[in-house]
Structure formats: C-alpha cells, structure tokens
Amino acid sequence: MCNMKILPLLLLITLIQSPASLSVTVSSSKPTVEVHEHTDAVLACEFKTEKDQNPRIEWKKKGKGVTFVYFAGKFSGSYAGRAKIEGATLTIHSVTQKDSGEYRCEVTATEDHVNLGETTVSLNVLVPPHVPSCEVPSSVIAGAGLELVCKDKLSIPPATYSWYKDNKALSPSVDTSYNMDAKKGTLKFNSVSKKDSGLYRCESSNSVGAPKSCVAQHLKVIDYELSLTTLIAGGSALLLLILMCCLGVCLCRRRGCCKNENNKKSGKSYSPPPPPPPPTRHVSDQSKHYRDQVCFSGCH
Numbered sequence: 001m002c003n004m005k006i007l008p009l010l011l012l013i014t015l016i017q018s019p020a021s022l023s024v025t026v027s028s029s030k031p032t033v034e035v036h037e038h039t040d041a042v043l044a045c046e047f048k049t050e051k052d053q054n055p056r057i058e059w060k061k062k063g064k065g066v067t068f069v070y071f072a073g074k075f076s077g078s079y080a081g082r083a084k085i086e087g088a089t090l091t092i093h094s095v096t097q098k099d100s101g102e103y104r105c106e107v108t109a110t111e112d113h114v115n116l117g118e119t120t121v122s123l124n125v126l127v128p129p130h131v132p133s134c135e136v137p138s139s140v141i142a143g144a145g146l147e148l149v150c151k152d153k154l155s156i157p158p159a160t161y162s163w164y165k166d167n168k169a170l171s172p173s174v175d176t177s178y179n180m181d182a183k184k185g186t187l188k189f190n191s192v193s194k195k196d197s198g199l200y201r202c203e204s205s206n207s208v209g210a211p212k213s214c215v216a217q218h219l220k221v222i223d224y225e226l227s228l229t230t231l232i233a234g235g236s237a238l239l240l241l242i243l244m245c246c247l248g249v250c251l252c253r254r255r256g257c258c259k260n261e262n263n264k265k266s267g268k269s270y271s272p273p274p275p276p277p278p279p280t281r282h283v284s285d286q287s288k289h290y291r292d293q294v295c296f297s298g299c300h
Contacts, residue, residue, distance in 0.1 A: 023114030045105035052109035128209020150185035150202030
C-alpha cells in the first residue's frame, strides 16, 4: 500500500522536471532599439532548439505589408551590402529614418515538435534637428494680428521651438503682447506695434543633436496713424471737389449743354413724311396730231 502511494508522487515529479514538449524558443534581449541616424543598429535575436541543430532563420519588416530583410541566407532590397547576421542577431549599418519600424525574427526548426518560434524587435532611428523653415513677413500694418510659423519636419523625436528677436530669446509673460507655442512653433501677436519691428529667427531642438536655427528675417511694422491736421486737410479737399462738381453742373445747364444732352437721350422727334409728287401726263406725238385734226375739223 505504501509503495502504491509513492509511485504516483514520483511520476508527478518526473513530469515536472522533464520538458513539456520538444519545441524551438525565440526571444530578444533588447526588444526596443533606439539609435542615432547614420549609426549601426543591432537587433538581438536568441533561439534554442531541442533537436534541430541547423534551423532556418528569417528576418521580416512589418509595414503596410511584410517585406523580407533576410531570407534563404541572403539579404534583400536595400539591406543587401549593408547588413550582417550572426547567429540570429541582425546588424544594420548606417541606418536612416526609412529603417525605422518593427522587425520580426523567425526561426524554423523542422525536427522539433513545435517547429516555429518568433520574436519582435522595434527599431527607432533618432534624427537630430534640421534647419527649420521660418515664415516671417517683411512688413505688417500696426494694429493688425500676426502669426509667425517655424517648422522642422525631419527631426525625431519631434523638435521643440524657441523664437528670438534681435538675438534675444522671447519669453511670453503677462506683460507681453505675444503668445508662443513651443510644440507647434508659432509666435502670435494679437496687435502689433512699432516696437515689434526687428530681426526674428526660430530655433529647433531635441535630445539627439545640437539646435539648428533659420536665418534671421526683418519684420517692419508700418504705422499709419492720421493726425488732426491731415484729417482737416483731407476733408477740405473733399468738400472743395464737391463744390466744383456742383458749379460745373450749374454752368452746363445755363449754357444749354445739359438740355441738349437730355434731348439727345430722350430720342428723335417725329416729322411727317413729305407729300408725294403730282402725277405727270405724257402724251405721245401721234395723239397730239389726232387731236389737232379733230379740232381743225370742228372749228370749220
């Protein structure tokens, strides 16, 4: 009886200590990789098989579709000539932003019970700041609203922005007439004044490299304030122009110019057609001769 109870216990211990199944296992010691642009990226992939000593190794990149990086012992596409593989670990030389993405390491061991294992590694290529584009108008009218825009679309992580006027950093406060968004790169004025004239430039920065700045551009605020003297002079000139126009119309009417003009515009006057000419009688020479003979006979 005692032996019968010990036997199941020994069997359970044996099952726990033995592998559950014969399968390949794949993992990565560094599932997320961040490197600077134009440096090497090492995508770690480790595997272990139970039986198969020569498994098939493949690397694929996920995107809109799945593209092969390493297949059948060869590198594909843009990876040919600038990548190498050691065991299952992939190294890509001189990476660019196009290399950023999610990569999958697949190991196929046909002799194992579960013959396919895989792991995923994310590659993030960091890009230092580039010279930003700055939108600064050359002139603006005093009192108008204004927005200056700065943008660096290439830096990764996304750049933050700071604005400078006459080489002095701008810092918004309660007393300033502008607002600045460090993430969007905008500098907004609700109402510009003459004191806002000057040289403006923007600087982009991130944690990867040195900040970059655009070329400073000059902003001129044009002041169109009208003095009382100018207003009086302008009003007088307008009044004089109106009086001259009225005087011209009066002279035109007295001389009859305007009347003739109105008659022309009213249309043509009606005149009856001329009477037809009186009918003319044409008597031939033969009829005249016959009439003379009759008259001669009657007279006698």
